[in-house]
Amino acid sequence: MDSGERVEPPILLPGGRWVSLLLLALLLFGIGYWLRQLYFVLSWPVTSVSVEGELHYVMPQQLEQRIVPQLAAGFLHLDIEELEQSLQQLVWLDRVRVRRLWPQSLLISLEEQQPLALWNRKAVINRRGELFYPPPEQLEQLALPEIYAPTGAREQSAGLFLQLQQLAERSAMALVRFDLDERRSLELELASGLLLKVGRSDQVQRVERLLRIYPAGIEAWLERIDWIDLRYTNGLAIRWRMNHLYRGQELGV
Secondary structure, eight states: OOTTOOOOOOOOOTTHHHHHHHHHHHHHHHHHHHHHHHHHHHTOOOOEEEEESOOSSSOHHHHHHHHGGGGGGOTTTSOHHHHHHHHHTSTTEEEEEEEEETTTEEEEEEEEOOEEEEETTTEEEETTSOEEOOOHHHHTTOOOOEEEOOGGGHHHHHHHHHHHHHHHHHTTOOEEEEEEOTTOOEEEEETTSOEEEEESSSHHHHHHHHHHHIIIIIGGGGGGEEEEEOOSSSOOEEEEOTTOOOOGGGGTO
16 A cells, blocks of 8 residues: 555444444344343243043142142243152152143143052052052052062062963952962962962962863852862862861862
8 A cells, every 4th residue: 555645534424323323222122122022931821731641549639739839930940850750759650741732731641550459568569560658548448459478579479460360350250369478389369258279380370270160160169168279280179168068079170
């Protein structure tokens, strides 16, 4: 550049300063409006809560006590995980899922425990062989079959009980007690009051053998039978009640 050349200062248009201030004001107004709208969105309340799932043991007031306090946080600030954990503490709930539904609703999906039986009169065992612990006063009121078994045989007992229960139901019978002792010897009680000594081996097969002859050979004699011993390879033994001493051939077994 020629050192002798003059540099002209920039020419300011009339009112240019006011235009810049106006643009700045519009920008600040836009930011403020956007922040206000954002605050409004973030503070949206939850206007409806839907609960889906078939519930038999969980009471509505139990759910209300855990859901309502969480709603104060608003639709977007509500901590979904915290609400799920709070609901999961209800002993009869097995699975919990909470979802937001735009714009201001919650959908809560619940699955209750599927009780299989009482476990040693101290807990309830579900169909997966897992224990859960309702309050003692509720435990006493549950109309469930009873399983008595060593702690280390929990999963084995649940699986075997489920198999035997299904067999009994096919013959219109129901198991009310399953007793597996420390030696893994099994005794069953049916809803009719009939006791079955099943033993340690071939437990499912032995019960199946009884059920094949039960309708024709044993059902009519139930009131006279104390217990049936299935611990025989090719047959069974019957213990009669007092004053009912009948011979096995009368049953056709």
